[in-house]
Amino acid sequence: GAAGLAGLLSLPGALPAGPPLLLDVGHTLPPGGDALSHARGLDCWEVREHNSSEWCHFIQSNPDCRLDGGFLNYLDGVFCVFPPRLLPLAVTLYALWLLYLFIILGVTAEKFFCPNLSAISTNLKLSHNVAVFSLTSPLHGVTFLAFGNGAPDVFSAVVAFSDPRTAGLAIGAIFGAGVFVTTVVAGGIALVKPFTAASRPFLRDVIFYMVAVFLTFVVLYLGRIRLGEALGYLGLYVFYVLTVVLCTWIHRRQRGDGLAPPGAWEPEMPTDVEEPEPSGTNSGDYGEEYRPLLPSREPSLRILASALSPLDYRKWRRKPWYWRLFKAFKMPVELLLLLTVPVVDPDKDDLNWKRPLNCLHILTSPLLCVLTLKSGAYGLYQIQGIFPVWGLVTLVASALALIIFITTSNEEPPKYHCVFAFLGFLASAMWINAAATELVNILRTLGVIFQLSNTVLGLTLLAWGNSIGDTFSDLTMARQGYPRMAFSACFGGIIFNILVGVGLGCLLQMTSSQPLVKLEPDSPLVWVLAGALGLSLVFSFVTVPVQCFQLGKAYGVCLIAYYLLFLCVALLTEFRVIHFS
Numbered sequence: 001g002a003a004g005l006a007g008l009l010s011l012p013g014a015l016p017a018g019p020p021l022l023l024d025v026g027h028t029l030p031p032g033g034d035a036l037s038h039a040r041g042l043d044c045w046e047v048r049e050h051n052s053s054e055w056c057h058f059i060q061s062n063p064d065c066r067l068d069g070g071f072l073n074y075l076d077g078v079f080c081v082f083p084p085r086l087l088p089l090a091v092t093l094y095a096l097w098l099l100y101l102f103i104i105l106g107v108t109a110e111k112f113f114c115p116n117l118s119a120i121s122t123n124l125k126l127s128h129n130v131a132v133f134s135l136t137s138p139l140h141g142v143t144f145l146a147f148g149n150g151a152p153d154v155f156s157a158v159v160a161f162s163d164p165r166t167a168g169l170a171i172g173a174i175f176g177a178g179v180f181v182t183t184v185v186a187g188g189i190a191l192v193k194p195f196t197a198a199s200r201p202f203l204r205d206v207i208f209y210m211v212a213v214f215l216t217f218v219v220l221y222l223g224r225i226r227l228g229e230a231l232g233y234l235g236l237y238v239f240y241v242l243t244v245v246l247c248t249w250i251h252r253r254q255r256g257d258g259l260a261p262p263g264a265w266e267p268e269m270p271t272d273v274e275e276p277e278p279s280g281t282n283s284g285d286y287g288e289e290y291r292p293l294l295p296s297r298e299p300s301l302r303i304l305a306s307a308l309s310p311l312d313y314r315k316w317r318r319k320p321w322y323w324r325l326f327k328a329f330k331m332p333v334e335l336l337l338l339l340t341v342p343v344v345d346p347d348k349d350d351l352n353w354k355r356p357l358n359c360l361h362i363l364t365s366p367l368l369c370v371l372t373l374k375s376g377a378y379g380l381y382q383i384q385g386i387f388p389v390w391g392l393v394t395l396v397a398s399a400l401a402l403i404i405f406i407t408t409s410n411e412e413p414p415k416y417h418c419v420f421a422f423l424g425f426l427a428s429a430m431w432i433n434a435a436a437t438e439l440v441n442i443l444r445t446l447g448v449i450f451q452l453s454n455t456v457l458g459l460t461l462l463a464w465g466n467s468i469g470d471t472f473s474d475l476t477m478a479r480q481g482y483p484r485m486a487f488s489a490c491f492g493g494i495i496f497n498i499l500v501g502v503g504l505g506c507l508l509q510m511t512s513s514q515p516l517v518k519l520e521p522d523s524p525l526v527w528v529l530a531g532a533l534g535l536s537l538v539f540s541f542v543t544v545p546v547q548c549f550q551l552g553k554a555y556g557v558c559l560i561a562y563y564l565l566f567l568c569v570a571l572l573t574e575f576r577v578i579h580f581s
Contacts, residue, residue, distance in 0.1 A: 042064070048448075068163050069162070069375050069441070074094065074442050074445035101438055101439045105432060105436065105465075106469050107333055107337065110469070112343055112427075112428040113429065115343050116342075116344060118346075119418070120422065153177065153501060154501045154505075155433050156170070157173065158504060158508060159439075160173070164520075165444070167519055168454030168455040168523070169444070170502075171526060172455035172463070172525075174498050175458075175459060176529065177466055177467045178213070179532055179533045181470065181471075183559040183560065185470065187563075188556065188560070189475065190553060191557070194550075195478075200247065201488050202487070202491065202544060208240050208495055210541070213533055213534050215236070220519055225519055226516045230502075230503050230510065231507070233500070233504075234504065236499055300410060303354055303357070303410060307354040308339065310331050310335055341361070342420040355408055359402075361423065361427075365426070366397050367394065368427050372431070372433070373430065375437070379393075452574065453525060528566075528573050532570075540559075
């Protein structure tokens with residue numbers, strides 16, 4: 001209708017000059033104008049309401065369709081590159097790329113980000129700041145391990161909050177993951193292995209999480225978050241960390257200076273669980289049984305080739321076909337990560353020192369950082385309009401790599417090898433940030449294609465993708481006989497995600513001239529999310545103590561049924577079957 005009216009208006013003398021005309025889409029059009037020239041007044045998802053021949057012009061002329069950051073313009077690709085009849089093919093390719101982005105996030109966090117984070121905490125001896133704490137101390141668990149496990153969620157939230165148009169993705173993902181983890185994952189643990197919950201940690205975590213959800217509800221109701229409120233999120237998490245440390249210290253003092261055996265209140269720590277694969281530069285594929293008894297001097301070229309191989313052929317032959325298929329999908333990204341991200345492993349005698357590869361990292365890691373920061377805007381900047389920044393980084397890094405290669409040996413790591421942990425931490429963080437940016441952009445594109453709100457995409461695709469790793473790890477831990485620890489992880493990890501994700505995500509968007517961020521819900525679904533998460537927490541807070549913390553299959557069935565009911569209500573609300581005033 002708008003296109004036909006535009007054609008009519010373009011004819012000389014078709015309508016007399018007069019006041020602006022009001023189109024049925026709710027925007028004004030001066031006489032003689034082109035409807036598409038006023039696309040900048042429309043929401044981007046309205047592109048599907050136009051004729052397919054006008055999609056490309058609409059996308060390119062509407063500022064609301066611009067994707068901030070990222071290396072690929074997904075909206076331009078699906079509406080300008082692919083012809084309209086191939087739209088299903090474009091959606092299929094985008095869906096496959098979305099799955100691969102989740103794989104990139106998972107591999108980077110598990111194999112590179114978390115090991116370097118653990119190496120940094122070990123080198124700084126942060127886990128020994130409290131006298132009687134061991135390496136599995138609560139301080140270590142609720143800070144560094146929580147940051148490592150929640151890195152994809154937090155980076156996705158920070159990227160989503162950077163643009164008001166995608167803030168709904170962050171809210172939907174944080175709330176959606178909270179509902180999913182506290183119902184489906186917690187209920188699955190109870191179904192897999194009934195157990196006695198850790199009473200005091202459970203009550204502490206649920207209370208803190210309910211406070212965080214209530215604070216977020218108030219912020220959404222007010223429609224903005226100020227500097228003090230953003231700092232309050234981070235301050236609340238610091239208070240939570242101090243509470244965990246203080247409670248554990250008091251309990252251990254009461255039971256003696258040694259580590260207390262796990263009681264009914266304390267989650268047990270695994271001592272005989274199958275050890276995870278070591279996170280060396282070969283992605284942990286080479287086992288100890290394949291290492292030579294006597295050290296031998298290998299040439300640098302062979303060390304480089306073996307360190308860059310993401311595949312162990314002995315392990316490949318032992319694994320089933322589905323493991324091989326998934327490994328084949330991961331190998332390209334693992335190879336890129338091995339080339340650009342160093343990993344320091346304090347548990348190895350040589351600290352995972354690979355001299356030729358680590359010297360190569362001196363060049364590739366800084367290049368990765370400057371070429372992914374702001375989607376390469378800084379790396380491609382020309383100094384004095386002559387020399388690019390990436391060229392200067394290449395020259396300086398090459399000289400430094402040559403010096404390190406000459407002054408070190410293949411057999412013994414240098415004294416400053418711990419610096420590579422910081423370099424690997426930074427490089428893996430840039431990888432996660434780049435993948436999270438592409439993830440947010442492609443989810444927004446799918447929302448435009450299917451005319452879905454960012455909130456529903458956040459609570460489904462983004463929340464499921466970021467939670468799938470925690471789901472498998474928690475259920476595996478429960479099957480191995482540690483359900484209390486897995487159950488505690490359900491509530492402890494998401495506290496970090498909501499407090500740091502919202503607090504840090506909004507804080508980074510504030511400026512001295514505008515110390516606030518507007519958070520206006522893009523659909524009534526936000527209130528359904530907040531209410532569902534709060535109700536699930538209240539349900540567990542009441543029913544778990546009533547059962548004397550004995551959690552069985554009935555509790556698990558109730559939680560999973562609750563999530564299915566919530567999902568139905570959320571989808572019916574999104575498609576306007578259920579209306580809210």
